[in-house]
Amino acid sequence: MPYAVETRDLTRVFAGKKKHWWRKPKPNEEESRGPVTALDGVSLQIHEGELFGLLGPNGAGKTTLIKILATLLLPTSGMAFVAGNDVTKDPFPIRQRINMVSGGETSGYGLLTTRENIWMFSQFYGVPSKVSKARIDELMHAFGLWDKRDAKVRLISSGQRQKMNMIRGFVTEPDILFLDEPTLGLDVNAARTIREYVMNWVRGQSGKTVLLTTHYMAEADEMCDRIAIIDKGKILACDTPENLKRMIHTQTTFRLEVDPLQDTSTFQRMDGVVNFSLRDDASKNRTELTFILENEAPVAEILSAITAQGAKVHALRKTEPTLEDVFISMVGRGFE
Amino acid sequence: MTAAVARRSDLRFRIGLNLRSIVGRAYPRVIGANREPSWIFFEAVLPLLSIAAYVFIYRTIALNQVAANPVDAPRILANMNALVASVVLGGAMVAFWLNVLWSMASQLYWEKEIGNLQLYMMAPMNRMALLGGMAVGGMFMTSVRAVSTLVAGVVVFGVVFQVANPLMLLAVFFVTLVALYGLGMFFASLYLLWGREAWNLSALMEEPIFFSSGFYFPLGGLYQSGGWGSAVAVLGSIIPAGLGLDALRQLTLGETAFGGKFWVLSAPVELEILVVLAVGFLILARYALAYLETLAKREGKLTSRHQ
Ligand SMILES: Nc1ncnc2c1ncn2[C@@H]1O[C@H](COP(=O)(O)OP(=O)(O)OP(=O)(O)O)[C@@H](O)[C@H]1O
Numbered sequence: 001m002p003y004a005v006e007t008r009d010l011t012r013v014f015a016g017k018k019k020h021w022w023r024k025p026k027p028n029e030e031e032s033r034g035p036v037t038a039l040d041g042v043s044l045q046i047h048e049g050e051l052f053g054l055l056g057p058n059g060a061g062k063t064t065l066i067k068i069l070a071t072l073l074l075p076t077s078g079m080a081f082v083a084g085n086d087v088t089k090d091p092f093p094i095r096q097r098i099n100m101v102s103g104g105e106t107s108g109y110g111l112l113t114t115r116e117n118i119w120m121f122s123q124f125y126g127v128p129s130k131v132s133k134a135r136i137d138e139l140m141h142a143f144g145l146w147d148k149r150d151a152k153v154r155l156i157s158s159g160q161r162q163k164m165n166m167i168r169g170f171v172t173e174p175d176i177l178f179l180d181e182p183t184l185g186l187d188v189n190a191a192r193t194i195r196e197y198v199m200n201w202v203r204g205q206s207g208k209t210v211l212l213t214t215h216y217m218a219e220a221d222e223m224c225d226r227i228a229i230i231d232k233g234k235i236l237a238c239d240t241p242e243n244l245k246r247m248i249h250t251q252t253t254f255r256l257e258v259d260p261l262q263d264t265s266t267f268q269r270m271d272g273v274v275n276f277s278l279r280d281d282a283s284k285n286r287t288e289l290t291f292i293l294e295n296e297a298p299v300a301e302i303l304s305a306i307t308a309q310g311a312k313v314h315a316l317r318k319t320e321p322t323l324e325d326v327f328i329s330m331v332g333r334g335f336e
Numbered sequence: 337m338t339a340a341v342a343r344r345s346d347l348r349f350r351i352g353l354n355l356r357s358i359v360g361r362a363y364p365r366v367i368g369a370n371r372e373p374s375w376i377f378f379e380a381v382l383p384l385l386s387i388a389a390y391v392f393i394y395r396t397i398a399l400n401q402v403a404a405n406p407v408d409a410p411r412i413l414a415n416m417n418a419l420v421a422s423v424v425l426g427g428a429m430v431a432f433w434l435n436v437l438w439s440m441a442s443q444l445y446w447e448k449e450i451g452n453l454q455l456y457m458m459a460p461m462n463r464m465a466l467l468g469g470m471a472v473g474g475m476f477m478t479s480v481r482a483v484s485t486l487v488a489g490v491v492v493f494g495v496v497f498q499v500a501n502p503l504m505l506l507a508v509f510f511v512t513l514v515a516l517y518g519l520g521m522f523f524a525s526l527y528l529l530w531g532r533e534a535w536n537l538s539a540l541m542e543e544p545i546f547f548s549s550g551f552y553f554p555l556g557g558l559y560q561s562g563g564w565g566s567a568v569a570v571l572g573s574i575i576p577a578g579l580g581l582d583a584l585r586q587l588t589l590g591e592t593a594f595g596g597k598f599w600v601l602s603a604p605v606e607l608e609i610l611v612v613l614a615v616g617f618l619i620l621a622r623y624a625l626a627y628l629e630t631l632a633k634r635e636g637k638l639t640s641r642h643q
């Protein structure tokens with residue numbers, strides 16, 4: 001059986017801005033002009049029936065990968081297959097089987113009602129109107145959007161809009177659904193509704209596959225069967241959430257809250273420090289440090305290095321490893 | 337684990353898919369035309385203002401001529417009616433030209449910005465069904481406006497039309513629309529790549545085409561002016577509205593209007609050329625879209641960057 005999704009050495013380079021003789025470059029443009037390698041030799045296999053997560057920081061290449069799989073963007077080199085079909089050579093059978101929903105999407109027409117909008121998109125997949133309308137009603141109940149069924153899209157809230165987008169994704173009964181940060185900016189309840197529906201959809205029936213991108217660790221951890229951690233276009237690791245966390249199981253994670261530091265380079269050189277990240281909390285005028293350590297031995301040295309700079313330690317916690325810690329141990333920085 | 341749902345891809349399924357897609361895409365335009373009553377008001381009343389300007393000029397000239405030469409009054413007044421009718425017809429067709437420019441050509445740019453384009457391009461429908469749906473919806477929406485302009489022309493300005501051959505009139509009107517929207521579909525493809533630049537092009541094309549296609553006067557007059565005037569008129573005829581309007585005027589005013597001197601070609605010949613233009617633009621649109629879609633997918637321009 002073919003994989004639901006397979007990529008082989010997939011690479012995508014975006015050309016930089018073209019030089020035009022009539023345009024003077026702006027001061028910072030020189031560096032942003034060069035080509036960007038959004039995906040760099042990505043090889044992935046996603047099985048049918050899997051809820052697969054792509055976890056990575058901003059600009060990692062998650063959306064780029066999804067766009068290639070959704071036949072909206074061509075690879076620069078390498079290959080990608082969806083349901084066994086080559087995305088560059090045979091898009092039609094792929095398009096019949098997929099759908100995609102992105103967080104913060106503003107698609108549709110504001111003059112139409114939510115129901116009309118979803119119906120319209122289902123027509124592009126050839127779903128008979130009657131079937132489509134019945135499915136829409138059912139999905140609207142499931143997502144708690146029923147009382148907004150006849151509201152014009154330009155008058156509903158962004159959370160309601162996102163639910164409408166999710167229904168648009170499910171109404172065509174795809175085999176493979178791409179969800180690009182589907183809970184972006186949603187409140188806790190709306191996000192939970194969506195997460196639970198997606199999990200039930202994949203696990204409650206056979207042959208359904210979801211590829212989900214997110215930069216919420218907990219979401220990836222809770223939902224996904226397997227996760228690929230991606231950064232700067234490269235897959236750094238790909239495994240179940242448990243195995244990923246077990247990779248740093250022998251290591252110890254410490255979180256510290258300290259006054260802002262002048263110099264953090266000393267930590268890098270210390271024995272027993274695998275990696276560390278820092279995040280400034282401007283509101284409290286403090287810095288949060290996360291250390292991945294081989295064992296607890298370096299803690300004393302770290303504390304004395306901090307106090308030597310005249311900074312105070314406000315909190316020190318030993319924590320269970322999270323997916324973010326896995327990421328920090330690999331690339332030496334956190335997500336935000 | 338069972339295999340995923342079987343998907344049909346036979347010809348019958350594809351025809352159904354694309355017909356549904358056309359209806360689906362036309363729907364918001366058809367609905368939109370009725371859902372905002374204020375639009376209808378503006379769309380019907382505003383064009384009357386520019387028509388009125390021409391009508392008053394033509395009338396004043398005619399009345400001055402009658403005053404100077406009362407014996408010739410019947411001929412002068414008939415001529416004036418033909419001119420005013422030409423303007424009203426042109427005003428009605430302006431609605432279609434604006435619709436082609438702003439709701440066909442530049443539409444895909446706008447769809448890209450709000451994130452619809454990627455959803456359309458990701459769907460299994462044929463791309464021509466997408467453009468076709470836009471065109472059908474646009475024609476419907478604009479017909480409402482064009483008809484109200486015509487009716488207002490008859491009621492307010494007292495224009496008299498004489499239709500001798502309604503079938504031919506319908507054929508010319510229909511083929512003109514297909515050719516016009518075929519051109520719009522072709523432009524729409526170009527916008528996939530050009531985006532903003534093409535938007536400016538639309539703005540640039542609006543007014544000069546009013547002139548070179550003879551929206552507010554018989555195009556034959558421009559043809560016969562010689563030199564640059566003729567060249568501009570020939571170019572203007574490539575925009576199907578030019579020849580289409582000329583034929584429509586012949587068929588609603590009679591060939592002998594303006595002493596039969598101001599027509600470009602005879603209506604049947606114009607119809608033939610329009611058919612060629614319609615087919616040509618549709619084919620051009622089909623291939624341009626396929627080519628530019630691939631190019632846009634290669635350059636990463638099919639989707640807006642912030643999505
Ligand atoms: N159309 C494009 N043209 C040029 N560069 C692009 C284009 N699309 C993406 N990029 C660049 O490719 C890189 C990867 O972008 P991508 O959108 O795939 O990241 P992402 O992982 O989805 O990030 P985020 O979490 O912010 O959504 C970025 O550096 C981005 O600037």
Ligand SMILES: [Mg+2]
Pocket residue numbers: 062063064180643
């Ligand atoms: Mg993204």
